Amino acid sequence: MNLLIWIAALLGVLVLIRLMNIVQLTAALSGESEEEEQNRDNKTNAILSMAFMIIGLVLIVYMTLRYSKFMLPRPATEHGVETDNLLWINFGVIGIVFFATQIALFWFAYKYRYDKSRRAYFYPDNHKLELIWTVVPTIVLAALIITGLNSWNKITQSNHTDGMKIQVYGYQFNWIARYAGKDNTLGASNYKLITDDNGLGVDYRDKASADDIMTAGNEMRLPVGIPIDMEFNSRDVIHSAYFPHLRVQMNCVPGMTTKFYFKPTITTAEMRKITGDPNFDYVLLCNKICGVAHYTMKMKLVVETPEEFQAWIKTQKPVMETATGTAAQEITGGNKSVASL
Secondary structure: OHHHHHHHHHHHHHHHHHHHHHHHHHHHHHOOOHHHHHHHHHHHHHHHHHHHHHHHHHHHHHHHHHOHHHOOOOOOEHHHHHHHHHHHHHHHHHHHHHHHHHHHHHHHHHHOOOOOOOOOOOOOOOHHHHHHHHHHHHHHHHHHHHHHHHHHHHHHOOOOOOOEEEEEEEEOOEEEEEEOOOOOOOOOEOHHHOOOOOOOOEOOOOHHHOOOEEOOOOEEEEEOOOOEEEEEEEOOOOEEEEEHHHOEEEEEOEOOOEEEEEOEOOOHHHHHHHHOOOOOOEEEEEOOOOOOOHHHOEEEEEEEOHHHHHHHHOOOOEHHHHOOOHHHHHHHOOOOOHHHO
């Protein structure tokens, strides 16, 4: 079989060589000069390049419209609408530049194809043109960067005090959610206090820990229309907490607390109607490849009305009630508190 393949390939090369010889003989017999043949080929290639441009741009527009449903889903937070608007502005600027440059590129290749009777114009420099193509992109890019930085700073660096405090804790390969109680203050925690009974290393001697709530099961719930001040931590490696519909993503770094402030605007029930999917659920994913079971690191997220959230949170037990063994010693003073570590 291999021998037959090599023979077929060799015969194919020989056929191509013979065809080239026939083309050369045909040109010689027709009396056409080499210059005329070159002009004809140049014109053909120029027309083909214009056809390639038109087909390519039409396909780009078609595929963009055809597959737009696979882009980011509808945002379900206030800041998500703003960041999506910035994204579409960037797409608009990039699209205008792309179409303008591609049309100019192919048009110049067509219009200024080789022509023996035309002399090239010597045009070494143009300071006005150079100034324009330097200043205009600088202004556009500066506007995009400044607008983006303002939005980012507003989302991540503002001093919000009205948000419900929630801790998202990542570890290989799962998530833990801890809610602040009525005092809206999360109790202190320290990795040195982590035990089988105290997966977050919560300092039970901190009074703020008394009403903290750790949810049972692999599920997190948020009330719609209520600001959320979310803290992120990691036990082992760098994880990345990612809520795609909420447009929330923040790295979870060992030994560091990172934060993200946002306000959900669409409940799970409403999003099911919007998407037409009765099985739709929000989800928390890890967006960093954190190990062999990275793909399993998911948590279901439910966004519901404040009344539904309050009814649910009352069914969850405070972390104090789940403390046993070593954790119980911490409560009674058997272990050191965070302040003394």
